[in-house]
Amino acid sequence: MKSLRKQGIILFTILALVLVACGGDAVEEVVEESTPEVVETLDSPAVTTASTVKTGVGVTSDPCPEAIGSFPTGADPSKGCIYLGLINDYTGPYGALGPALELGQRSFWLWANTAGGIGDYSVAIVEGGDAQYNPAKHLEIYNSQREEVAALAMSLGTPQTLFILDELDKDDMVAAPMSWYSGYAYKDFDKGLIIEFGATYCAQGMNAMDWAAASLPVDIKKIGIIGTAGDYGGDWAKGVRAAAEANNVEVAWEYLPPATEFDVAQAVGLMVTQPVDAYFPALGPPQMAQVAGGAFQQGVQSIAMMAAPSFNDSFVREGFALAPLFNSKTMFVAAFVEPYEANTAGHAAMRATFEAVGQTTGNLFVTAGWASQYHLKGVLEAAIKGGDITRAGIRRAAANVDVQSDGMMVKRSLGQNRGDVETFIGVPSDKDEDGNTILSGITTLESRYVGPTAEARDWNAGPCS
């Protein structure tokens, strides 16, 4: 009896597997009817300026709280409130950056609310959730906020953001990113949900190489690239490599291991054993200091063209052991936005707001936090103008809208399958000519540099990596 039962189970299992396999084929044969995509713009009848505003999840007629946590929102008590979510990292590999980014974002909305808000609404970012750079936690935080917000002020981490893209899609939830992955500019990659801002890592890499070849007094013939595999290091390396090829510069080595396997000794070893005229690091600040310091200790001081996240203003401050190296004018920074001290209306508003709330920091991360909200603001304004501030309305507005950032970044149209390329180039400096401390730790060399490689690339062709 037992063996008969066993045989029965085996037969049933085989049959079930066969049926499942057959079932799969049947599904694949279904031909989906394709309907032409309706492209709605702010000028199309669906979203022309409306007298009434349709609202949805995350938008209330009640005013925003006066403060979220201990940070003031600057909300007008006579206006309604648009709530934005915040998926941040307070612990994990980017835990140290999270608070700085959030400071920039909250300060931005404090300023925007004080300046009149968005139509009849003020904007408040809810309490941030700590995703710990973990995809599961990321989704968890998203789920804890999805019922109370109209959009996300930040979704930190490219893989994490891409993993929850289906959920965002289902909820029509747009989000500001905090990375400059070249794929974010393309609807095939982000489903039109990510409101990107600033030059991509790839464009930054191209411009860094082109600028170094054209502007530095040294003849650069051989370079090295250091980073970690992924959207950041991978995108940057593609850009640098493309520009190197265009400039007939040899890429002597490329060290791009997985983040978990990055070995400072190996990176330093490459710099020492295979010297190059310049190296292009896309790292985090701790790794950057270790690599630069390690090589310097071995007597190697090549020109460094750093991707912005590699740099920290503390590198140039008195007391830091490597400050003389970082202040030596042989190291440069390529970034998506000009630093804290730049002379634009957006930067001025940022500085004034920071002073008003008693903040004395001015590093690239707070600037990034502030700048990240400009395009989101433009999208929300467009949605209000179109009379639909539901999530679907906000998403539609994000699909085709001109946004600006009070001069911080170039004016642009979202949803055009083309990312920004204008790159800031600067040199680390502790003090300016008058002896005043430069809060960002960077002096501007080029505000919006676009080299021939980035200029010539067909950006409509798709992302770099």
Place this chain on the structure above:
Amino acid sequence: MKSRPNLYTNYDKESAIFSNNTQKFWFAILFVLSISLCFIATDYWILLISRSLTFSIGAWGINIVSGLAGQITLAHGSFIGIGVYTAAVLGGVASNSVWGYELDMLIWLPAAGIVAALFSLILAPIAVRLKGLNLALVTLAFLFICSHVFSNFISVTGGAGIGRKVAKLVLFGVNLEEGLIFGNFLLEKNQIQYLMCLFLCMIMGFGFKNIVRSRAGRAYAGIRDGDIAAEALGVNLFRYKASAFALASFYAGVGGAMASTISGGVEPGLFNLLFSILAVAIIVIGGAGTVLGPLFGAFFYIMAPGLIQYILKLTNLTESALPLNLGQIEAILFGLCIILFLIFEPRGLWGIWFRLRNYFKAWPFSY
């Protein structure tokens, strides 16, 4: 006999899954409550409970090899990873960089467990010859090898820093990603996921209970309490140690594959040493060697941050008003719990549950 629920007249009755009607009753209540929960709870709590259920499966796995058989392993995270990527390749969608065959869940879910179990057999010959810290070191080496492979085998894992999308929820040819419609009622994806996790957890839980009360379970306990003595009594050390690792890895693979469908995507960096240590910590907190311990431990680990956040909201305390953030509070609380449980309650949360249950069984008498 009905009035004497604790009187067992034979061994089979004592080792039955439900040894008395009271247990059956409470299990039925819990089952009904668990089912109804997915219609009452918010998306957030459904997600947390689903994750807890899948973590329980993984924790039962390490409970077999460490709790029951007494073998120290730090490679559990790797086996979870192997299960996740097996499922992702078989059930996921292919792209320019990764493989994906979009097979049915009926294939990828068991395959995730089977492949993980097969890989674990690599460790079996070593496990027989080593024990204690030496075995831990070998499993640690296995973890690092797997970590390296995960980070670099781009066609399977998507590569470090990028990752890949996981297996799609397609069962019997029905795509569950968009939910299921019954008349006017829509069963959403997260509800379906929750129900699947619940049933899978029940099946694996009963499976674990069966292992404990089977010949293998007794052999594992024998090995744990003294492998030389066990061998002298006729326990085949190679067979049982290998089967303990294989079963543990099967649980890890299945649990990991199911858990990955919840997060949507997976990045290779996740399966690091910390992740494996976490699995050990979960059974220490829950109660090593017990059936319910891993369930308690997993729920504690996953739900604690949510509960802390809930309490903060209730008390109008905002996270930014506290000197520590939620992640730090969670880490400190978890570390503190491990220390406190090891000192004061080595049987973990299960031990507390056991004492509470006995207290109320004997109530109003103190013993």
